[in-house]
Amino acid sequence: MTALPTLDPTTAQDCCEPTGQPALDAEQAKQKALVFKALADPNRLRLLSMVKAESSGESCVCDLTEPLGLGQPTVSHHLKILVDAGLLHREKRGTWAYYSLVPGALDDVAGILAKL
Secondary structure (H helix, E strand, O other): OOOOOOOOOOOHHHOOOOOOOOOOOHHHHHHHHHHHHHHOOHHHHHHHHHHHHOOOOEEEHHHOHHHHOOOHHHHHHHHHHHHHOOOEEEEEEOOEEEEEEOOOHHHHHHHHHHHO
8 A cells, every 4th residue: 555645734934925915804895795695696687787777777666576577575675685785776756666776886896806
């Protein structure tokens, strides 16, 4: 039977010095992860694209349920997650809620990735 070669344990002199602070601290990473978690659902991505594509710049929740084939409570839940992530803005008008993109939100998402 042949013995496997063993590696010599490294010492502190063999290790390199850290190059600097991480790009994100723990709290920043937690906040950024909320955005990516919100974007990780296909229905939420579709909702975001529908709101963005609207010529008026906003969509009523009543217009978003049928294209997704989901009930109003489910669509409202997904929209709330997008609002909480800072991607959409919600404005209540009477009994309906209207959603619009937060200005610069999608650029911010792209910037998060560019800075990693």
